Amino acid sequence: MAKDTLTVTDNRTGKQYEIPIEHNAIRAADLKQIQAEPGQGLLSYDPAFLNTAACKSRITFIDGDKGILRYRGYPIEELAEKSNYLETAYLIVKGELPDSERLDKWKNNIKVHTMVHENIKKFMDGFRYDAHPMGMLVGTVGALSTFYPDANKIFDLESRRLQTRRLLGKLPTLAAYAYRRTRGLPYVHPENDLSYTGNFLAMLFRMTEREYRPNPILERALDVLFILHADHEQNCSTNSLRNVASSQVDPYSAVAAAVAALYGPLHGGANEAAVRMLEQIGSVDKIPAYIKRVKEGEVRLMGFGHRIYKNHDPRAKIIKKLADDVLSVTGKSGLIDIAVELERIALEDDYFVSRKLYPNVDFYSGIIYKAMGFPMQFFPVLFALGRVAGWLAHWAEMVRDSEQKIARPRQIYLGEDTRGYITLDKRPRPTLDENAVSELI
């Protein structure tokens, strides 16, 4: 009879241990009992969490080998085709799709929170004219915690609901104001007759017209992009949010930390890198030379490959179709021809096939954002707007999870053993290796 346990032999001592397996995982804390020396329990070492589950979650399912992504059980393809961002946000945060009454209420509850305190505008004005919009978003989202001190009641369901609505309502406003600030344009008040995404477009692009009505195809495309980015289980920014929120800080501070994580080029900045690469290639005839450089290890094919997806990224397929819709409105960009041909050549090449490298979500999203008139610095801001639904869902899940505690990993200490302090007058000149020097100066 098969048992759900793992038997481990410690060859240092010859002792055997039986460790329970639950949900195809062992608890790292169960390794503590394995000791070659008293008090020195065995640790598991996993930099960057390559094979460590840090929580149990019911929000998003990914099967990277099969190219599956589902929010609360619903395939991403169906949500992208039939849902809208606020409905998907409800699903992600609350766990079920709403009926029409609940959806109306949810939309309304978020819309009434789209305005920001006038002092936030002054705060925005304090940034330099060339400030990066993600830096502004990190700062202003964090600042919201000072406007809503009640947000620290994280175990109060009503307070959590209120902060969730506020964050979903205000993030587009903060993002749009960051954009207007960098352009030297006046801030545009939210217009709640428009959809969530339509209002965002209005706050970004409204100029002197009495009424701004977004192009419905572009409005829908951006809404679908928000759906596609709404959650992706334990990615870098979500993990950052969970880490920071585990100290029981308010959700504005935790979301600011998540935005900060998304700011990094390895996370939210890859679509910009993909667009820059396509621009650098310049024309379809230069693709073979670029592919050669990729295969020689000189450069990477940006927007290709994924840590989790080893078949295809299901979001990439949807985005490719969206790119066609958007370009039918904005006019064709030369970049799309290069991207399509690059994808075709790469998918026929054994280098990419054997390494299971397929286009990821970032391969086409940057082309869409660029065609819609967004500056490249703004791409990760758009990512943040979609992802906030996921961050809030993970925050609520974590707060309610009785197994969670303040996140505090262990380390393997490889530094000096005890040393006696030498007074400055007797101390010899230190010998430092190059890395240490650069860190100490």
Ligand code: ACO
């Ligand atoms: N172009 C060329 N070769 C690549 C690429 C690429 N984009 N990605 C991986 N490879 C190669 C590696 O050189 C390696 O080859 P080797 O076995 O001969 O050494 C092999 O494929 C495995 O690559 P790893 O780096 O080990 O894969 P990992 O899972 O660590 O990396 C990552 C995933 C970071 C996404 C990588 O594929 C990459 O750098 N892609 C380009 C950047 C990008 O598009 N990032 C966006 C990801 S999606 C997101 O974050 C929202």
